[in-house]
Amino acid sequence: MAKTGKSLTGLALQKFSRNFWGVLSLGLIVVLVLIALFAYVLAPEKSQNANWGDLAIHSKSPGFTVNMLHFSSPGTAKFKFSHYFTGNPNPEVKIPVLKYTVKGDSLTYYEYTDEPSLAISKTIPLTEFGSAANAATVEKDFIKQQKFILGTDSQGRDLLSRLIVGSRVSIAIGFVAVFISLVVGIFFGAIAGYYGGKVDAFVMWLVNIIWSIPTLLLVIAITLALGKGFWQVFVAVGLTMWVEVARVVRGQVMSIKQMQFVTAARALGYSNRRIIFNHILPNSMAPVIVISAANFASAILVESGLSFLGLGAQPPVPSWGGMIKDHYNYIILGKPYLALAPGIAMLLLVLAFMMVGNALRDALDVKSE
Incomplete structure (x- = not known):
């Protein structure tokens, strides 16, 4: 066989x-991970959880x-750099208006409604926007046109912003759940495969119990035991995904512990912990990496x-x-995009992880060319 001069990792890559x-x-x-990290930079709506909405503009079409009409209330928090990652907890008050007129030292506006004839008008003094406010500054700084690219949801919230901020939950659940499943699964799989006997029997009994549910x-x-929450x-998801990892690691460890380099390590007096974590597990990670990609999608x-x-x-x-x-x-109420938008985003993310898992399986297969 010709010498390539590359490591196994290099060949796999x-x-x-x-x-x-x-x-x-x-x-x-x-790209999706970067979008999740900088969600509030990209999202048009900067309020925390993109939760600002007005029922007057609910379920509006894309575009x-x-x-x-923007108001600066006393409790409004000034936008800080940290809000780019957490959102603004106290955003300024906004009111969608149908039309407005500025006369003298007062502003008359009509609150937005689908029936213009039913619009409610309100008149407020320009001093509401500051002692030095005048007609020009109010129209320039406090009345702004806002476009909802994907429309609004049933609560009048920006659908695009909710979609972007919502990506954090789906991506975070993948990383955290897979991390938990790897820690628990590798631990139980390694001790079961290495020690065998009663330890192996107990671990497999536990795996079979979990797997049967x-x-x-x-x-x-x-979730009900721990309580509802983020x-x-x-x-909860991580604690249900470790069994498959444990079974794969167990099989890999049982195979690798019979090899000569493990026997040599025992002869040199290395501890069991060092043999497992320094010699056996690094040589059994290829199938675990593939399973982790699939577990991301499952989580x-x-x-x-x-x-x-x-x-x-x-x-x-x-x-x-x-x-x-x-x-x-809303799928049968004429506005299916409200449910299809997050559904398509989820489909693309899950499909991407499955495709990466398949590609890793092929790349790490030593029998393939």
């Missing part, structure tokens, strides 16, 4: 780079444009199912599953 769909999917995942039912039980869902789908059932991320935290739950009835 080279094979992965030749997989068009794998590279494209990885690029999509990187909807309206004039917004439907995943969604087990997640619901753990982090409780992450822990996203499980979290979405929980959010749809009302057990996932709780309002006002946006999540794609929760957005589908809130708007699935």
